[in-house]
Amino acid sequence: MEFCENCGKVLIPKNNKVKCSCGYEKKLSSEDIETQYTFKGEAIPENEVIVKTDNNVTLPTKKITCYKCGGKKGYWWTVQTRSADEAPTYFIRCAKCGNTWRQSN
Ligand SMILES: [Zn+2]
Ligand SMILES: [Zn+2]
Numbered sequence: 223m224e225f226c227e228n229c230g231k232v233l234i235p236k237n238n239k240v241k242c243s244c245g246y247e248k249k250l251s252s253e254d255i256e257t258q259y260t261f262k263g264e265a266i267p268e269n270e271v272i273v274k275t276d277n278n279v280t281l282p283t284k285k286i287t288c289y290k291c292g293g294k295k296g297y298w299w300t301v302q303t304r305s306a307d308e309a310p311t312y313f314i315r316c317a318k319c320g321n322t323w324r325q326s327n
Contacts, residue, residue, distance in 0.1 A: 223258055224248065286314055293318030298325075 224233045226242040233240035239249045286296035295317040300310035312325040 224250065224254075281315075283317065284314075286316065288316035288319060288321055289323075290321040291316060291319040293321075 224235065224240045225231065226233055226240075226244060226246045227248075228246045229242065229244045231242055231244075233242055233246075233248075235250050235255050238252060238255065239247060241247045281297035281299050283295055284298055285294060287294060288296065293316040296314045297317060298312065298314045300312050302308075302310045313322060314325050315322040
């Protein structure tokens with residue numbers, strides 16, 4: 223992150239240089255920009271979730287449209303797949319053919 227040497231503002235690079243409203247200017251190399259402004263997050267692999275539900279358990283139902291059989295009734299449940307601060311993954315199973323998919327919302 224680049225800061226203005228005069229007033230301490232955070233400066234966002236544009237065309238390989240930073241420019242502050244106070245007149246301060248500094249040229250940056252593309253290497254600077256890459257190391258300072260590129261977020262290098264840890265890649266999280268998409269975990270394949272093995273869905274295991276007990277068929278005796280009564281799951282809540284909702285109106286769906288199954289893309290396999292066109293069934294209109296589905297069961298749904300959520301699974302906490304990763305860290306607790308992430309939204310749980312939402313699964314739907316067609317009541318007619320048992321087709322199960324992951325809903326992204
Ligand atoms: Zn400044
Ligand atoms: Zn179905």
